[in-house]
Amino acid sequence: MTLRITVRDGERLVVNGAVMRAAKRCELIIENPVSILREREIMTPNAATTPARRLYLACMMAYIDERHRPAHHDDVVARLAELFDAFEAEAAQQACASFARLVATGDYYRALATCRTLITYEAEALGRLQAAAA
Template sequence: MLRITLRDGEKAIVNGAVLRAVGRTQIAVENQVSILRGREVMQPEEATTPARQLYFTAMLAYIDPANRSQHQDNIVTLIGNLVATLTAPEARTACIGFAHDIAQGEYYKALSAARELIGFEDVVTEAQAA
């Protein structure tokens, strides 16, 4: 069983349905579901870099199983582009981990690897700006 606590007004997506907490709310999930808390949800306008686009597309694959094959095709293209731009060994290792998680159908776990890739991308962007 998974317990999730949502603050008043916080949103979560459960199997594609958007829920909003009214007051502090605890949810006990007793079976297998696709669930994202509000802070894990990326809006389309936030997908402004290759790593963020990868996260957004993986998120869609996770919460939109009806269109998962289309999202997976997009993921393949995006991960290829990202590998070409991130040259640090740690970043490439994170790309491999992400790809492995996606191949295993572990979409939620892949989102964690994608957040790591966003961090690597941010470091590269900051270094280029300096």
């Protein structure tokens, strides 16, 4: 499977754990399976400020750090259990279940996309709580 992506000037990528930065706009053609994240998909530990964001960070680390994947996987499972119990909405719980299935099959990249949905659910729930408290 060939993957073709365009990288902007100065954009960072993580490829199999290596951090890279484009010196100018370029197109990359990836011809074998790799763990790759664009800058907009990368979360730093400082940005992992909520349970869903911490879940994303743990999943991201499992995806890009194959050497320590078992430890990251355990972190993902623990964080997902906490988050699942916190969500009351059925759609959010279904997204948690979908995330769990993807992680169980080792499809961490797609699990990250599902986790972005969980981050949105979490932000909406926190917004409702803040509005109710005001």
